[in-house]
Amino acid sequence: AQSVAQPEDQVNVAEGNPLTVKCTYSVSGNPYLFWYVQYPNRGLQFLLKYITGDNLVKGSYGFEAEFNKSQTSFHLKKPSALVSDSALYFCAVSSYSGNTPLVFGKGTRLSVIA
Amino acid sequence: NAGVTQTPKFQVLKTGQSMTLQCAQDMNHNSMYWYRQDPGMGLRLIYYSASEGTTDKGEVPNGYNVSRLNKREFSLRLESAAPSQTSVYFCASSEPPLATDTQYFGPGTRLTVL
Numbered sequence: 707a708q709s710v711a712q713p714e715d716q717v718n719v720a721e722g723n724p725l726t727v728k729c730t731y732s733v734s735g736n737p738y739l740f741w742y743v744q745y746p747n748r749g750l751q752f753l754l755k756y757i758t759g760d761n762l763v764k765g766s767y768g769f770e771a772e773f774n775k776s777q778t779s780f781h782l783k784k785p786s787a788l789v790s791d792s793a794l795y796f797c798a799v800s801s802y803s804g805n806t807p808l809v810f811g812k813g814t815r816l817s818v819i820a
Numbered sequence: 821n822a823g824v825t826q827t828p829k830f831q832v833l834k835t836g837q838s839m840t841l842q843c844a845q846d847m848n849h850n851s852m853y854w855y856r857q858d859p860g861m862g863l864r865l866i867y868y869s870a871s872e873g874t875t876d877k878g879e880v881p882n883g884y885n886v887s888r889l890n891k892r893e894f895s896l897r898l899e900s901a902a903p904s905q906t907s908v909y910f911c912a913s914s915e916p917p918l919a920t921d922t923q924y925f926g927p928g929t930r931l932t933v934l
Binding site: 715738740742747748749750751752755757796800801802806807808809810811812813 | 923
């Protein structure tokens with residue numbers, strides 16, 4: 707069975723500082739990893755995904771994530787946070803061995819303070 | 821191009837009442853999903869339909885039924901609503917394979933069961 711953990715319920719960062727939102731996963735077989743963002747009263751929006759290839763994945767709005775197989779992690783990062791980045795962020799994992807849908811983490815609320 | 825649409829946006833039910841949540845997508849996707857989102861629980865999969873004519877249970881299917889009416893539409897039915905089903909419900913769609921494709925989400929239905 708696949709699972710994903712987001713160890714922080716809330717992350718606070720000052721505007722202009724780098725931000726990191728953490729995600730670790732557990733799957734049998736090769737993992738496929740996703741980040742989604744949810745703004746207030748909206749549905750989830752896709753940010754980026756890792757399927758194969760380069761461990762550093764670049765996505766929308768200046769976000770990137772690094773796949774680390776040895777640490778089973780896929781942390782989301784951005785070099786310089788904006789107030790508009792404040793939202794709920796979800797990490798998700800799947801595995802092609804079962805071709806089953808994504809399993810989502812519980813989410814991390816990011817607050818960027820001006 | 822509306823993407824994924826859901827109706828209604830808000831609904832209040834009394835315990836024991838029934839209702840159907842509607843979802844439609846205009847992206848010609850083969851796969852569709854129903855999730856519920858609860859505080860501290862993240863996003864949990866209720867049912868999914870990998871392709872027209874098929875449906876499968878997700879993590880939390882009890883108390884729900886689904887119908888894949890055609891390729892565009894995927895409805896979720898609560899036969900006898902319970903307060904535990906108070907939640908925000910999201911529909912999503914994607915192309916197969918389930919494990920690797922980006923999901924596109926609707927705006928959600930906020931359901932309260934009294």
